[in-house]
Amino acid sequence: xxxxxxxxxxxxxTIKVPGDxxxxxxxxxxxxxxxxxxxxxxxxxxxxxxxTISCFQKLGVAIKQENEHVIVEGxxxxxxxxxxxxxxxxxxxxxxxLMLGILANTPFTSVLTGDDSIAKRPMNRVTQPLKQMGARIxxxxxxxxxxxxxxxxxxxxxxxxxxxxxxxxxxxxxxxxLEGEGTTSxxxxxxxxxxxxxxxxxxxxxxxxxxxxxxxxxxxxxxxTHIEVPGDISSAAxxxxxxxxxxxxxxxxxxxxxxxxxxxxxxxxxxMGAQITxxxxxxxxxxxxxDLVIHTSRLKxxxxxxxxxxxxxxxxxxxxxxxxxxEGQTIIQDAQELRVKETDRIETVVNQLKKxxxxxxxxxxxxxxxxxxxxxxxxVDSYGDHRIGMMxxxxxxxxxxxxxxxxxxxxxxxxPAFFDQLNAITKNN
Ligand code: SPQ
Numbered sequence: 001x002x003x004x005x006x007x008x009x010x011x012x013x014t015i016k017v018p019g020d021x022x023x024x025x026x027x028x029x030x031x032x033x034x035x036x037x038x039x040x041x042x043x044x045x046x047x048x049x050x051x052t053i054s055c056f057q058k059l060g061v062a063i064k065q066e067n068e069h070v071i072v073e074g075x076x077x078x079x080x081x082x083x084x085x086x087x088x089x090x091x092x093x094x095x096x097x098l099m100l101g102i103l104a105n106t107p108f109t110s111v112l113t114g115d116d117s118i119a120k121r122p123m124n125r126v127t128q129p130l131k132q133m134g135a136r137i138x139x140x141x142x143x144x145x146x147x148x149x150x151x152x153x154x155x156x157x158x159x160x161x162x163x164x165x166x167x168x169x170x171x172x173x174x175x176x177x178l179e180g181e182g183t184t185s186x187x188x189x190x191x192x193x194x195x196x197x198x199x200x201x202x203x204x205x206x207x208x209x210x211x212x213x214x215x216x217x218x219x220x221x222x223x224x225t226h227i228e229v230p231g232d233i234s235s236a237a238x239x240x241x242x243x244x245x246x247x248x249x250x251x252x253x254x255x256x257x258x259x260x261x262x263x264x265x266x267x268x269x270x271x272m273g274a275q276i277t278x279x280x281x282x283x284x285x286x287x288x289x290x291d292l293v294i295h296t297s298r299l300k301x302x303x304x305x306x307x308x309x310x311x312x313x314x315x316x317x318x319x320x321x322x323x324x325x326x327e328g329q330t331i332i333q334d335a336q337e338l339r340v341k342e343t344d345r346i347e348t349v350v351n352q353l354k355k356x357x358x359x360x361x362x363x364x365x366x367x368x369x370x371x372x373x374x375x376x377x378x379x380v381d382s383y384g385d386h387r388i389g390m391m392x393x394x395x396x397x398x399x400x401x402x403x404x405x406x407x408x409x410x411x412x413x414x415x416p417a418f419f420d421q422l423n424a425i426t427k428n429n
Contacts, residue, residue, distance in 0.1 A: 002404050002408070003393075003404070007400065008428055009247070009429070010248040010249045011246050011422075013252075014251070015236075015239055015251060015254065016231065016253075016255065017253055018044050018045070018415055018416070019042040019068060019232060020287075021044050021046060023199070025052045025098065026199050027199065028040070028072060029056065029098055029175075031070075031225075032056040033077045033080070033102060033222060034076070034221075034222035034224045035221060035222070035224060036074060036223055036224030037072070039226045041228050042229035043229055045067060045416060047416075051092045052089075053065055053070070055087045058084070059081060060083075068229075074224050082109070087112045088113050088114065089118060090115055091342060091410075092413075093168060096148075097123070098171050100126050100130055101172030102175050102176075104133060104134070104150070104175075104179075110151075111148070113146050117384055117385070124142070124143060129172075130150075131143070132160075133173070133184075135151070135152050136151040137149065155177060155180030155184075156182060157177050160173050164337065165188050165191065165192045165337075169186070178200070183216070187212050191261060192310045193259065193310070194214075199286070202286050206220060230257035230258075230289035231254065232257060233263065233266075234315060237314075238391070240265065240294050243295065245394075246398055250294075252291060252292070253293075255290070256289060258288045262311060264308050264310075264312030269299075269322065273297055273298055273299050273326075274294065278290050279291040299372075303333075304366075305332070305334045305335075309334050313335065314341075316335055318387070318394065321353065321391050321394060324353060324360065325371055329369070329370055330368070331366070331368050332367050335366045336364065341387075342384065342413075346363075346366065352381065355379070356377070356399055357373055374400065375398055377399045377401030380403060380405055380406070382406065382407040383407060384407050384410045389405060389410045393408075393418070
């Protein structure tokens, strides 16, 4: 769908961002292999998380979803049944990679497929270690691409030294180890988001954290629990940047997840000069959260690299837009993982923002942006990538003239109410 987007004067109001995508996926998955009932509040009803529900329903799990409330009736991993048709993960990398870890311990064969974007994304980052643990996995490109066929058994514990900082890799291996034999450890080069570790503990598992290494013993039975999903900071990011770069704006974002492995965007925006205030922060719950207030701010360029990258990897498209409105140069490096997301996010960000007049160049592992440049309306494309679609929509707010966004429907992958919420706080007089 092509959506016409018009410039706006300011944004003013309060937004309850949707539930965290990473946490919503995990709540359904862990509830499905736990024993007993799991209730989930604040579940993200985006397409990706609905794909997770439908895959586990196909595996025989009783799951009832009503808007943001989900009830999962888990019967342990042994309660999973052979699926009668392919497990379609849609656009969701998290669904396929974590599910592969779970299926490494099921004594039946499953076939996993996804959309055109998933068909391009590398799976050997999880299939290789899972094969080392004993799973039999076949697929296109030697088990690197979907469709993938997996036959599990009892996974054997390994100590895996991951070449990349990836929560999906870490989680897939830990999930395989949890239901397998012996001790499983994952060591990462830089710490990735730790929702799996936190939530496994909430489900009663014993996890050992030692610097960059996470370990667990096999044969631990999860017990159903209640999960409150905080707002997704990756979704809040679009309004944080919108609030900073659109004149005369003031936005309050309610109950945003503030897990330190995800808050790199706040550190970077503050470093760039954004005025952000925290209110009602709750650090006691297993996933911290709080309200964020952002005002229009004068931004300056910055350097984003190293350990910071995994803490803001999904926010780089919208940070790049912020950088076009910042004085001076912004350099983003060490972010080569962007090339294997829903699109090659280095190429799509650079190509689409260039069409709107940005001074931005791609590098091997990031981009260089010079600001501040006025943006102009253009024909742009999300290429089916939700985060690119939302970034371009925020860009259109400050552009001169109308913007036409192709494949705008992609935003529903993680933020179905994005356009409605943007319209609700738009002030044009
Ligand atoms: O699930 P998917 O498609 O991989 O989604 C993305 C996103 O932008 O929403 C990445 F494209 O988020 C990943 C994130 O980049 C979600 C995730 C998780 O929930 O574990 C971890 C990150 O990926 P990775 O490869 O670094 O583990």
